[in-house]
Amino acid sequence: MGQPVNGDVQLSLELDEGTPALRAIRAWIADVLVGEDEDLVQDAALVATELVSNAYDHAAGPRTVRLECKPHVRITVEDGSPERMPVMGRSRLGEDRGRGMILVQSIGRSWGVERRAGAKAVWVELACPA
Structure with missing residues:
Protein backbone atom coordinates (compact mmCIF):
# COMPACT_ATOMS: atom_id res chain seq x y z
CA MET A 1 0.00 0.00 0.00
CA GLY A 2 1.19 3.55 -0.63
CA GLN A 3 2.03 6.28 1.83
CA PRO A 4 0.35 9.71 1.99
CA VAL A 5 2.07 12.11 -0.38
CA ASN A 6 4.52 14.40 1.40
CA GLY A 7 6.67 16.85 -0.57
CA ASP A 8 7.68 16.45 -4.20
CA VAL A 9 6.96 13.06 -5.75
CA GLN A 10 7.36 12.06 -9.38
CA LEU A 11 6.48 8.57 -10.55
CA SER A 12 6.02 7.15 -14.01
CA LEU A 13 4.51 4.05 -15.51
CA GLU A 14 5.47 2.67 -18.92
CA LEU A 15 2.37 1.53 -20.79
CA ASP A 16 2.24 -1.67 -22.83
CA GLU A 17 1.03 -1.95 -26.40
CA GLY A 18 -2.39 -3.45 -26.94
CA THR A 19 -5.36 -2.67 -24.75
CA PRO A 20 -4.69 -0.03 -22.08
CA ALA A 21 -4.90 -1.32 -18.52
CA LEU A 22 -7.14 1.51 -17.31
CA ARG A 23 -8.19 -0.29 -14.12
CA ALA A 24 -4.51 -0.80 -13.21
CA ILE A 25 -3.75 2.88 -13.89
CA ARG A 26 -6.62 4.00 -11.65
CA ALA A 27 -5.41 1.63 -8.90
CA TRP A 28 -1.83 2.93 -9.29
CA ILE A 29 -3.02 6.52 -8.89
CA ALA A 30 -5.14 5.63 -5.86
CA ASP A 31 -2.11 3.90 -4.32
CA VAL A 32 0.20 6.86 -4.95
CA LEU A 33 -2.37 9.35 -3.62
CA VAL A 34 -3.48 7.25 -0.63
CA GLY A 35 -4.46 9.50 2.25
CA GLU A 36 -5.25 12.44 -0.04
CA ASP A 37 -8.70 13.99 -0.48
CA GLU A 38 -11.01 11.41 -2.13
CA ASP A 39 -12.31 13.94 -4.67
CA LEU A 40 -8.73 14.67 -5.76
CA VAL A 41 -7.98 10.94 -6.10
CA GLN A 42 -11.13 10.38 -8.18
CA ASP A 43 -10.43 13.42 -10.39
CA ALA A 44 -6.83 12.29 -10.93
CA ALA A 45 -7.96 8.77 -11.87
CA LEU A 46 -10.58 10.10 -14.29
CA VAL A 47 -8.20 12.55 -15.97
CA ALA A 48 -5.48 9.90 -16.28
CA THR A 49 -7.97 7.46 -17.81
CA GLU A 50 -9.03 10.05 -20.41
CA LEU A 51 -5.46 11.02 -21.34
CA VAL A 52 -4.30 7.41 -21.57
CA SER A 53 -7.35 6.43 -23.64
CA ASN A 54 -6.60 9.28 -26.04
CA ALA A 55 -2.98 8.17 -26.35
CA TYR A 56 -4.12 4.66 -27.32
CA ASP A 57 -6.94 5.80 -29.62
CA HIS A 58 -5.12 8.59 -31.45
CA ALA A 59 -1.35 8.12 -31.11
CA ALA A 60 1.47 5.66 -31.54
CA GLY A 61 3.64 4.23 -28.78
CA PRO A 62 5.68 4.23 -26.75
CA ARG A 63 3.37 5.63 -24.08
CA THR A 64 4.10 6.71 -20.52
CA VAL A 65 1.93 8.14 -17.77
CA ARG A 66 3.62 10.32 -15.16
CA LEU A 67 2.23 11.57 -11.85
CA GLU A 68 3.84 14.48 -10.04
CA CYS A 69 2.79 15.69 -6.61
CA LYS A 70 4.06 19.09 -5.60
CA PRO A 71 1.81 21.83 -4.31
CA HIS A 72 -0.51 20.43 -7.00
CA VAL A 73 -1.04 17.13 -8.79
CA ARG A 74 0.16 16.99 -12.41
CA ILE A 75 -0.62 14.06 -14.69
CA THR A 76 1.28 13.77 -17.97
CA VAL A 77 0.79 11.20 -20.71
CA GLU A 78 3.50 11.00 -23.34
CA ASP A 79 3.06 9.25 -26.68
CA GLY A 80 4.97 8.80 -29.93
CA SER A 81 2.80 11.00 -32.19
CA PRO A 82 3.89 14.64 -31.94
CA GLU A 83 1.93 15.52 -35.08
CA ARG A 84 -1.42 14.46 -33.58
CA MET A 85 -2.53 17.20 -31.23
CA PRO A 86 -5.63 16.94 -29.01
CA VAL A 87 -8.79 18.46 -30.51
CA MET A 88 -11.57 19.63 -28.24
CA GLY A 89 -14.96 18.03 -28.90
CA ARG A 90 -14.08 16.10 -32.07
CA SER A 91 -12.91 12.57 -32.66
CA ARG A 92 -11.96 10.72 -35.80
CA LEU A 93 -13.51 7.65 -34.13
CA GLY A 94 -17.14 8.78 -34.44
CA GLU A 95 -19.63 11.45 -33.52
CA ASP A 96 -20.42 9.99 -30.09
CA ARG A 97 -16.76 10.33 -29.07
CA GLY A 98 -14.55 13.37 -28.52
CA ARG A 99 -15.64 14.67 -25.15
CA GLY A 100 -12.58 13.51 -23.21
CA MET A 101 -10.56 16.70 -23.51
CA ILE A 102 -13.63 18.78 -22.63
CA LEU A 103 -13.89 16.69 -19.46
CA VAL A 104 -10.15 17.10 -18.78
CA GLN A 105 -10.45 20.87 -19.24
CA SER A 106 -13.45 21.11 -16.90
CA TRP A 123 -0.56 17.27 -19.16
CA ALA A 130 -6.84 23.31 1.12
Whole structure:
Protein backbone atom coordinates (compact mmCIF):
# COMPACT_ATOMS: atom_id res chain seq x y z
CA MET A 1 0.00 0.00 0.00
CA GLY A 2 1.19 3.55 -0.63
CA GLN A 3 2.03 6.28 1.83
CA PRO A 4 0.35 9.71 1.99
CA VAL A 5 2.07 12.11 -0.38
CA ASN A 6 4.52 14.40 1.40
CA GLY A 7 6.67 16.85 -0.57
CA ASP A 8 7.68 16.45 -4.20
CA VAL A 9 6.96 13.06 -5.75
CA GLN A 10 7.36 12.06 -9.38
CA LEU A 11 6.48 8.57 -10.55
CA SER A 12 6.02 7.15 -14.01
CA LEU A 13 4.51 4.05 -15.51
CA GLU A 14 5.47 2.67 -18.92
CA LEU A 15 2.37 1.53 -20.79
CA ASP A 16 2.24 -1.67 -22.83
CA GLU A 17 1.03 -1.95 -26.40
CA GLY A 18 -2.39 -3.45 -26.94
CA THR A 19 -5.36 -2.67 -24.75
CA PRO A 20 -4.69 -0.03 -22.08
CA ALA A 21 -4.90 -1.32 -18.52
CA LEU A 22 -7.14 1.51 -17.31
CA ARG A 23 -8.19 -0.29 -14.12
CA ALA A 24 -4.51 -0.80 -13.21
CA ILE A 25 -3.75 2.88 -13.89
CA ARG A 26 -6.62 4.00 -11.65
CA ALA A 27 -5.41 1.63 -8.90
CA TRP A 28 -1.83 2.93 -9.29
CA ILE A 29 -3.02 6.52 -8.89
CA ALA A 30 -5.14 5.63 -5.86
CA ASP A 31 -2.11 3.90 -4.32
CA VAL A 32 0.20 6.86 -4.95
CA LEU A 33 -2.37 9.35 -3.62
CA VAL A 34 -3.48 7.25 -0.63
CA GLY A 35 -4.46 9.50 2.25
CA GLU A 36 -5.25 12.44 -0.04
CA ASP A 37 -8.70 13.99 -0.48
CA GLU A 38 -11.01 11.41 -2.13
CA ASP A 39 -12.31 13.94 -4.67
CA LEU A 40 -8.73 14.67 -5.76
CA VAL A 41 -7.98 10.94 -6.10
CA GLN A 42 -11.13 10.38 -8.18
CA ASP A 43 -10.43 13.42 -10.39
CA ALA A 44 -6.83 12.29 -10.93
CA ALA A 45 -7.96 8.77 -11.87
CA LEU A 46 -10.58 10.10 -14.29
CA VAL A 47 -8.20 12.55 -15.97
CA ALA A 48 -5.48 9.90 -16.28
CA THR A 49 -7.97 7.46 -17.81
CA GLU A 50 -9.03 10.05 -20.41
CA LEU A 51 -5.46 11.02 -21.34
CA VAL A 52 -4.30 7.41 -21.57
CA SER A 53 -7.35 6.43 -23.64
CA ASN A 54 -6.60 9.28 -26.04
CA ALA A 55 -2.98 8.17 -26.35
CA TYR A 56 -4.12 4.66 -27.32
CA ASP A 57 -6.94 5.80 -29.62
CA HIS A 58 -5.12 8.59 -31.45
CA ALA A 59 -1.35 8.12 -31.11
CA ALA A 60 1.47 5.66 -31.54
CA GLY A 61 3.64 4.23 -28.78
CA PRO A 62 5.68 4.23 -26.75
CA ARG A 63 3.37 5.63 -24.08
CA THR A 64 4.10 6.71 -20.52
CA VAL A 65 1.93 8.14 -17.77
CA ARG A 66 3.62 10.32 -15.16
CA LEU A 67 2.23 11.57 -11.85
CA GLU A 68 3.84 14.48 -10.04
CA CYS A 69 2.79 15.69 -6.61
CA LYS A 70 4.06 19.09 -5.60
CA PRO A 71 1.81 21.83 -4.31
CA HIS A 72 -0.51 20.43 -7.00
CA VAL A 73 -1.04 17.13 -8.79
CA ARG A 74 0.16 16.99 -12.41
CA ILE A 75 -0.62 14.06 -14.69
CA THR A 76 1.28 13.77 -17.97
CA VAL A 77 0.79 11.20 -20.71
CA GLU A 78 3.50 11.00 -23.34
CA ASP A 79 3.06 9.25 -26.68
CA GLY A 80 4.97 8.80 -29.93
CA SER A 81 2.80 11.00 -32.19
CA PRO A 82 3.89 14.64 -31.94
CA GLU A 83 1.93 15.52 -35.08
CA ARG A 84 -1.42 14.46 -33.58
CA MET A 85 -2.53 17.20 -31.23
CA PRO A 86 -5.63 16.94 -29.01
CA VAL A 87 -8.79 18.46 -30.51
CA MET A 88 -11.57 19.63 -28.24
CA GLY A 89 -14.96 18.03 -28.90
CA ARG A 90 -14.08 16.10 -32.07
CA SER A 91 -12.91 12.57 -32.66
CA ARG A 92 -11.96 10.72 -35.80
CA LEU A 93 -13.51 7.65 -34.13
CA GLY A 94 -17.14 8.78 -34.44
CA GLU A 95 -19.63 11.45 -33.52
CA ASP A 96 -20.42 9.99 -30.09
CA ARG A 97 -16.76 10.33 -29.07
CA GLY A 98 -14.55 13.37 -28.52
CA ARG A 99 -15.64 14.67 -25.15
CA GLY A 100 -12.58 13.51 -23.21
CA MET A 101 -10.56 16.70 -23.51
CA ILE A 102 -13.63 18.78 -22.63
CA LEU A 103 -13.89 16.69 -19.46
CA VAL A 104 -10.15 17.10 -18.78
CA GLN A 105 -10.45 20.87 -19.24
CA SER A 106 -13.45 21.11 -16.90
CA ILE A 107 -11.76 19.09 -14.12
CA GLY A 108 -8.22 20.44 -14.36
CA ARG A 109 -7.12 23.86 -13.26
CA SER A 110 -4.90 23.99 -16.36
CA TRP A 111 -3.73 21.70 -19.16
CA GLY A 112 -1.45 21.83 -22.15
CA VAL A 113 0.65 20.00 -24.70
CA GLU A 114 4.43 19.95 -25.08
CA ARG A 115 6.04 18.72 -28.28
CA ARG A 116 9.26 16.81 -27.83
CA ALA A 117 11.63 15.08 -30.25
CA GLY A 118 9.49 12.27 -31.69
CA ALA A 119 6.85 12.60 -28.98
CA LYS A 120 4.28 14.81 -27.32
CA ALA A 121 3.22 15.14 -23.72
CA VAL A 122 -0.33 16.10 -22.75
CA TRP A 123 -0.56 17.27 -19.16
CA VAL A 124 -3.18 18.48 -16.70
CA GLU A 125 -2.79 20.06 -13.28
CA LEU A 126 -5.37 19.50 -10.57
CA ALA A 127 -5.92 21.87 -7.70
CA CYS A 128 -5.43 20.29 -4.29
CA PRO A 129 -8.04 21.01 -1.62
CA ALA A 130 -6.84 23.31 1.12
